[in-house]
Amino acid sequence: MVxxxxxxxxxxxxxxxxxxxxxxxxNVFGWSLTIALPLLFLGVFFAWPVTxxxxxxxxxxxxxxxxxxxxxxxxxxxxxxxxxxTLVQAxxxxxxxxxxxLPVAYLLYRTRFRGRAALRGLVxxxxxxxxxxxxxxxxxxxxxxxWFGFLGWQETLPAVILALVFFNVSVVVRTVGGLWERLxxxxxxxxxxxxxxxxxxxxxxxxxxxxxxxxxxxxxxFLFCATAFGVVxxxxxxxxxxxxxxxxxxxxxxxxxxTAAVLSILQLAVVVAALIASGRARANRERAxxxxxxxxxxxxxxxxxxxDVATAAATLLIAGGLILTPLAxxxxxxxxxxxxxxxxxxxRALGTTGQGxxxxxxxxxxxxxxxxxxxxxxxxxxxxxxxxxxxxxxRPRRRAVRRALGLFDxxxxxxxxxxxxxxxxxxxxxxxxxxxxxxxxxTAGLLVPIAQAVVAIPLVVRTMxxxxxxxxxxxxxxxxxxxxxxxxxxxxxxWPLALRSLGLAAGFAFAVSLGEFGATxxxxxxxxxxxxxxIFRLIGRPGAENYGMALAASVVLAALxxxxxxxxxxxxxxxxxx
Amino acid sequence: xxxxxxALGGAIIAIALTASLASCGxxxxxxxxxxxxxxxxxxxxxxxxxxxxxxAESGFTVRHIPLGNAAELTNQIVLTKDAPLGDVVFGIxxxxxxxxxxxxxxxxxxxxxxxxxxxxxxxxEGALIxxxxxxxxxxxxxxxxxxxxxAEPQRIADLIRPEFADLTVVLNPATSSPGLAFFxxxxxxxxxxxxxxxMHFWIALGDNGVRVAESWSAAYRxxxxxxxEGGTRPIIVSYSSSPAFTLTDDGQxxxxxxxxxxxxxxxxxxxxxxxxxxxxxxxxLIEFLVSPTFQAxxxxxxWVYPIDDAVELPADWAxxxxxxxxxxxxxxxxxxxNRDNWIDQxxxxxxx
Numbered sequence: 006m007v008x009x010x011x012x013x014x015x016x017x018x019x020x021x022x023x024x025x026x027x028x029x030x031x032n033v034f035g036w037s038l039t040i041a042l043p044l045l046f047l048g049v050f051f052a053w054p055v056t057x058x059x060x061x062x063x064x065x066x067x068x069x070x071x072x073x074x075x076x077x078x079x080x081x082x083x084x085x086x087x088x089x090x091t092l093v094q095a096x097x098x099x100x101x102x103x104x105x106x107l108p109v110a111y112l113l114y115r116t117r118f119r120g121r122a123a124l125r126g127l128v129x130x131x132x133x134x135x136x137x138x139x140x141x142x143x144x145x146x147x148x149x150x151x152w153f154g155f156l157g158w159q160e161t162l163p164a165v166i167l168a169l170v171f172f173n174v175s176v177v178v179r180t181v182g183g184l185w186e187r188l189x190x191x192x193x194x195x196x197x198x199x200x201x202x203x204x205x206x207x208x209x210x211x212x213x214x215x216x217x218x219x220x221x222x223x224x225x226x227f228l229f230c231a232t233a234f235g236v237v238x239x240x241x242x243x244x245x246x247x248x249x250x251x252x253x254x255x256x257x258x259x260x261x262x263x264t265a266a267v268l269s270i271l272q273l274a275v276v277v278a279a280l281i282a283s284g285r286a287r288a289n290r291e292r293a294x295x296x297x298x299x300x301x302x303x304x305x306x307x308x309x310x311x312x313d314v315a316t317a318a319a320t321l322l323i324a325g326g327l328i329l330t331p332l333a334x335x336x337x338x339x340x341x342x343x344x345x346x347x348x349x350x351x352x353r354a355l356g357t358t359g360q361g362x363x364x365x366x367x368x369x370x371x372x373x374x375x376x377x378x379x380x381x382x383x384x385x386x387x388x389x390x391x392x393x394x395x396x397x398x399x400r401p402r403r404r405a406v407r408r409a410l411g412l413f414d415x416x417x418x419x420x421x422x423x424x425x426x427x428x429x430x431x432x433x434x435x436x437x438x439x440x441x442x443x444x445x446x447x448t449a450g451l452l453v454p455i456a457q458a459v460v461a462i463p464l465v466v467r468t469m470x471x472x473x474x475x476x477x478x479x480x481x482x483x484x485x486x487x488x489x490x491x492x493x494x495x496x497x498x499x500w501p502l503a504l505r506s507l508g509l510a511a512g513f514a515f516a517v518s519l520g521e522f523g524a525t526x527x528x529x530x531x532x533x534x535x536x537x538x539x540i541f542r543l544i545g546r547p548g549a550e551n552y553g554m555a556l557a558a559s560v561v562l563a564a565l566x567x568x569x570x571x572x573x574x575x576x577x578x579x580x581x582x583x
Numbered sequence: 584x585x586x587x588x589x590a591l592g593g594a595i596i597a598i599a600l601t602a603s604l605a606s607c608g609x610x611x612x613x614x615x616x617x618x619x620x621x622x623x624x625x626x627x628x629x630x631x632x633x634x635x636x637x638x639a640e641s642g643f644t645v646r647h648i649p650l651g652n653a654a655e656l657t658n659q660i661v662l663t664k665d666a667p668l669g670d671v672v673f674g675i676x677x678x679x680x681x682x683x684x685x686x687x688x689x690x691x692x693x694x695x696x697x698x699x700x701x702x703x704x705x706x707x708e709g710a711l712i713x714x715x716x717x718x719x720x721x722x723x724x725x726x727x728x729x730x731x732x733x734a735e736p737q738r739i740a741d742l743i744r745p746e747f748a749d750l751t752v753v754l755n756p757a758t759s760s761p762g763l764a765f766f767x768x769x770x771x772x773x774x775x776x777x778x779x780x781x782m783h784f785w786i787a788l789g790d791n792g793v794r795v796a797e798s799w800s801a802a803y804r805x806x807x808x809x810x811x812e813g814g815t816r817p818i819i820v821s822y823s824s825s826p827a828f829t830l831t832d833d834g835q836x837x838x839x840x841x842x843x844x845x846x847x848x849x850x851x852x853x854x855x856x857x858x859x860x861x862x863x864x865x866x867x868l869i870e871f872l873v874s875p876t877f878q879a880x881x882x883x884x885x886w887v888y889p890i891d892d893a894v895e896l897p898a899d900w901a902x903x904x905x906x907x908x909x910x911x912x913x914x915x916x917x918x919x920x921n922r923d924n925w926i927d928q929x930x931x932x933x934x935x
Contacts, residue, residue, distance in 0.1 A: 144805050149815070238758070238797045244934045254757055257651070259923050260658040260682065344832075345811075364628075433659055437666045448620070448648055448668055534649075542625060544800045549811055552804060 032491050039392045043417070043462075046389050049439055051420050051459050054431025055269075061434070062266020074263035088271060091231055091247040094162065095279075098169035098230035099223050105170060105327070106177025106222070108319035114182035115190075116313055118306040122575070124324065126567040129512075131328055132175045134520060134566075136235025138540060138559040142331040143168050143240055145338075152330070160242030168236040171327055173226040180222035181215055183509060184471050188214055189297045190304075203312055217287045218471045224283035225467050228276060228421035234523060248272045252424045269427055276422030280415045288411075332563065339556035343549040351553035355561065359551050364539060368558045371539040372565075378454050378535055379518035385458035386514040387507070390465025393417050395499070397466065398473035417466055420459045425523035428456065432528065453535070456524040461514040468513055472506040473499065512573025516566050536562050619864030620646045620669030622856075624656045627674060628884040629877070637871045643864040653760045653851075657683050660856065664688040670859040671868050673714060677850045677912075678763050681919030684710055689854040690862075694870040698891035701873060704850050706915070711852035714872050717887035718846040718907045719764035722825050724809030724817035726838040739772065739845040742788060742818065749792035751818040752806040755934075757926050758797050761849070765820045766929060767918060768847035771911040782932060789933045809839040824886065824904035827897075837903045846907040851887070 065071030078084050113125050131139070146152050147159045158164045188211065196206040232249045241247075248268050255265040306313050342350040355368040366374075397414050401407055420428070436446040446452055476499060484494045522537040534542070536558060543555035627649060638644055648669060650656045657679040660672055664686055675683050683689060684707050691709035704713035721739055728735045736742055742751050754762025773781040794816060796802030804812050807819040809829055823846060826837040853872050855865040871877055878889035882897050888906060913921070 141801070141805060144801075145813070148805065148813075239801055242795075244795075257655045257658060258757055259926075260661060261923070430659070430662065433663050433668070437663075445668075447663075538625075544804065552810075552812065 035492075036396070040396055040413075043389045043393045043396075046385075047417065047420070047459070047462075049436075050432075050455050051423075051428065053439075054435045055423055055427050056431075057435045058262065058427055058431040059266045059269055062262040062264075062269075071263075074267050078264055078267040084268070084271070087246055087248045087251050087268070088275070090162075090245065091249070091272075091275065094165060094169070094233070094237075094247060095227050095231035095275075097162075097166045098173065098233075099227045101166060101170045102173040102177050102226045103219060103223055105319075105323050106174045106181065107219075108316040109174065109323055110178045110182040110185055111312065112306075112316040112320045113178060114186035115303055116306040116316075117303050122571055124320075126571040127324060127328065128178050129175045129516065129570040130332065130563050130567045131171045132173070132516065132520075132566075134172075134559065134563055136172075136233075136239075136522060138335070138544075138555070139168055139171065139331070140236050140239025141544070142335050143171070143236075145334060146331060147240075152334075160240065160245070162241070162245070164240045165233075165237055165245070167327070168240055169230045169233055171331065172233075172236070173229055174323065174327070176226050176229070177219075177222045179509065179513070180225070180467060180471070181218045183468065183506060184218040184475065185211075185215060186302055187297055187472075187475075188302060190302050207312075217474065220283045220286040221467045221471055224280060224418065225421060225464065227279045227283075228418065228463075231275060231279070232272070232422060232424060234425070248275070249424055253426045256424075256426050256430055265427070269424065272424065273419075273422065276419065277415065280418055280422075284411060284415065335556060335563075336560055339553065339560045341553065343553050351550075351557035352561075354550060354554045355557055359543060359554055364534075364542060366534065366539070368536070368539060368554065368561070371534050371536050371558075372561065374534065375519055375536040375562075378457065379515050381451070382454035382457035382461060382518035383511055383514040385454060386461035386465050386518075387511055389458065390462040390510065390514070391469065391503075391507070393462070394466045394469035394473055395495075395503075397470055398476070398499075400478065418463045421463045425460075428459070429524050429528060432456070453525055453528050454518070456528055457518040457521045458514075460521060460524065461517045464513050464517060465510040468510040469503060469506040473503055476502055508573045512570045515569050515573075519562065519566055519569070617642065617644050617864075618646050619643045619671065619861050619868050620648060621868060622648050622650055622656065622660070622669040622672045624653050624674035625649045625651060626885060630880050630884060633876055633880045636876070637868075641864075641867045641871070643861075643867055645868065654679060660688050661686040664857060667856040667858045669856065670861045670865040671853060671855055673851070673853040673872065675711065675852050675854070676760065677848075677852075677915055678760065678767065678918055678922070680706055680711055680852060681915050683854070685919065688857055690857050690859070692855050692866055692869060694866070694873050696870055697873050698878075698893060700892040701890045704890065706852065711854045712869055712873060713850050713890045714853050715851040715881055715885060715887040716890055716906070717849050718823035718841075718843075718910060719761045719768065719820065719849055720823045720841040720843060720846040720907060721765075722807075722809065722819050722821040722839050722841050724807065724819075724839050727808045727817035736818065736842065739769070739842060740784075742793075743784065743791050745791070747791065747818065750816050751788065751791070751793045752796055752802045752816045753788070753793055753820050754799055754802055755795050755797050756929055759799055761799050761820060761822070763922075763926075764847040764849050764912075766925070767913060768845050768911040770925065771913055772845045777928075782928070785929060785932050793933070795933060822887075822904075823906055824888070824900055827899040827902075827904035830899065830903070834899075841904070841907075843905075843907040844909075846910050847912045848907075848910040849887075850890070 062074065063070055063072060109128060113121060113128070143164060144151075144159070146154075147156065147164050148154055149159065156163075158167070192214075193206045193210045196210050197203065201209070231247075233247075234249050234253060237245065237247055237250055241250075248271060252265050252268045252272065255261040255268065306317070308314060339351050340347055340349070342348045358364040358367055364371075393413075397410060397417075399410070401410065432452065433447055436452070438444065439446055480498050481494050484498055485491075489497065519535075520537055521535075522541065525535055525538060540555050540558050540562070543551045543558065627647070634645060646669075650659050650668070653674055653676050656672070657675050659668070660675070660683055667688075672683075672689075689707075689710040691707065692712075693705065693709035694712065697705070697712065701713050704716075705711070721736075721742070723735050725735060734746070736744075736747055741747060753765065756763040756766040769784055770781045773784045775781075777783075794806060796806055799821065802819055803810050803821060803825075805814055806816050807814045807821075808817045809819070811829075821841070823841045823843065826839045826841055829839045830837050853869055855862065855869065859865050873891065875891065875894060878891040878894045881887060881889040881894075882900055888896070888900075912918075
């Protein structure tokens with residue numbers, strides 16, 4: 006990102022010195038490249054594979070278009086049961102994540118207190134845990150003999166939604182918190198001084214200002230909930246199915262591409278409708294905000310403030326009940342030796358290949374592979390995602406261009422809304438010598454970080470965009486009026502502000518790559534398996550030692566993720582002076 | 584002119600970026616004559632020294648690519664049959680074999696060193712060569728029944744009796760490969776007409792409070808009392824070799840046992856892909872997979888039985904996890920013709 010960004014700026018800057026016509030040409034070229042490269046990337050590694058696989062579903066045995074599957078699938082009542090399940094699950098998961106995420110965002114991003122960085126890290130951990138491990142952890146809590154067995158939620162919709170909220174509350178906290186912590190508090194203070202109640206001031210001043218970030222977060226969470234796979238399989242029970250799990254079954258088990266294609270289109274329709282709704286909500290509310298340095302916007306936590314106390318209580322409840330309890334169960338179980346006594350035997354076993362050689366590599370080797378893969382994936386995601394965010398943050402005057410940008414915005418979110426199975430299987434029929442290159446990309450090790458980057462890009466965009474968009478355009482106009490070339494405006498106005506969200510975006514991208522399982526599990530990995538793949542494999546083998554190792558490895562993965570997120574946090578507060 | 588030069592420069596940068604992205608994978612992707620590419624399911628494992636010995640002896644380097652579970656592996660082979668991902672596939676089992684064979688994804692080759700016990704399992708004149716076998720059977724937590732002072736079921740048909748209500752866990756055949764295997768065994772065991780045969784069994788089992796899990800691991804870990812993870816049900820679908828992994832502390836006895844009266848024999852095959860780039864290497868690799876060295880390595884690495892019955896087994900296996908004498912299951916052709924339909928029917932009976 007840094008290299009690509011500064012290179013673009015240099016182009017534009019030299020243009021400025023060389024005269025107006027060339028400046029315009031260079032500017033147009035710079036923007037064209039910024040638009041073309043992400044489109045090329047997403048085209049080759051997302052749109053093409055998905056389209057190709059879906060097209061096979063609509064191709065008859067003798068060739069030619071065969072649409073017989075459409076009527077058959079759409080008239081099947083089972084299909085509509087799947088759609089209903091998917092919608093209920095996604096709406097409930099998103100609603101609960103937003104409602105629970107807001108008080109936590111306030112506490113962690115508007116107030117200062119000892120241990121805040123650690124708490125921010127903790128809240129993010131669930132997001133990147135392997136779904137398999139989370140499924141098993143929640144199931145252990147909810148079964149009849151578990152701590153929460155009295156709820157009777159085993160294999161029910163509430164269990165699935167609870168796990169989805171566990172995963173996604175951090176998306177809301179971080180996306181909303183990122184904007185909230187730089188929102189000028191003085192407007193709300195003025196409202197209070199004029200006699201508004203705290204609730205009224207929040208509802209009429211702060212909430213509208215936060216709406217773009219809330220809509221962004223809700224869109225991402227909705228996509229995650231609508232396409233959730235691992236937790237649904239483990240926690241929903243055998244009778245509970247969604248469009249996503251059915252696409253998986255039809256594709257991987259039955260190779261019934263005809264039904265899968267129709268279901269994929271249905272899923273796409275749901276996702277696109279959600280994106281349009283979210284885009285509307287953002288567009289209605291989006292405007293330039295007075296962004297301020299953290300030092301001004303935050304205050305020391307105080308027991309005298311009702312909002313501080315209430316959000317602290319809510320955060321304690323959410324962090325303690327929803328996040329810490331399953332994690333505590335995981336950690337305590339990982340400290341149980343295979344013979345039932347307490348100790349570190351499971352952790353010592355991480356240097357081995359497991360009971361009966363369950364693994365090809367040791368867990369530490371898998372960890373190294375995970376870090377390598379995640380580093381490459383993060384670089385790709387930041388480069389492509391940063392370019393997209395920059396393009397989307399512009400507000401061109403022409404209506405047609407604005408429309409095109411809106412469409413672009415929706416398109417880059419699609420990777421979150423399309424089944425990993427469709428992308429993964431699509432890779433296999435499209436990436437043999439793509440674009441005339443003489444390599445079989447399907448089995449090249451690079452495909453794993455690329456697939457992870459495709460999943461991470463929407464998150465990078467959504468993390469950076471609210472901050473970039475909230476930059477007052479008058480700042481740019483003022484700089485331009487004073488004679489700054491477009492490149493210089495970018496470098497001195499956009500860049501310092503973007504940098505702050507870049508750290509966070511990098512943390513997210515890295516964490517997502519570390520925990521990614523769906524696509525990674527499908528793709529060829531000639532070198533070494535990643536940590537989530539190894540954990541899944543250990544869970545799939547008999548022997549208490551292997552299960553113990555899987556839990557210890559999950560704890561290591563969780564700790565690593567928390568550390569990465571805290572580093573990203575620190576990077577941000579150092580770089581973000583403006 | 585300058586503008587055009589600049590545009591050209593930009594285009595070169597774009598191409599260079601794409602190429603550098605591509606070149607990262609290049610070194611791994613290029614297949615020269617000395618490399619043979621092996622596609623497997625995720626459970627593939629081999630001792631390092633055994634594989635190294637093959638590479639040293641044959642002069643071929645093995646490049647290994649895991650491709651998901653058995654069903655995913657098979658379907659990917661079928662999807663990519665016009666441009667195969669490698670030379671040899673290992674891990675297609677007898678519940679999916681016909682799909683790969685019917686698609687024409689494999690070419691025939693019978694290794695000269697194939698053991699006598701393996702020849703009977705060869706499919707389509709050598710398109711698929713058997714490598715491993717394992718029996719999917721009901722497992723009983725005998726310790727649980729002793730502790731609760733209750734009689735154990737003695738055969739699969741007992742599971743629908745009221746005294747065993749709410750004690751059984753089975754696996755969804757739509758998502759689990761041992762689940763499909765056990766389901767196929769019941770189809771053969773209870774037979775047609777379905778209404779009084781296999782369907783009757785599953786309806787009765789459903790009425791008797793059976794629990795359905797999506798995968799073997801989820802079931803064995805969280806539902807089965809015998810795994811020591813706090814599960815509550817003492818009857819589960821697993822493998823005949825599983826009791827060898829639930830030994831008492833002194834290793835002299837096991838706390839679970841398999842019901843051997845209705846097992847399905849899962850056979851895993853290897854084959855050479857149509858359009859393989861390195862046929863010579865592929866043939867050498869197939870010969871290696873059926874050789875006594877590799878066959879003896881299988882139990883300790885992949886937890887299934889070698890296809891070659893002359894190979895010596897680990898002592899615990901012979902003692903606590905023997906294969907069944909008689910196994911059940913429809914023919915491969917029957918499976919291919921009816922698999923999806925059977926699974927849909929099963930879903931309606933048990934889940935919907």
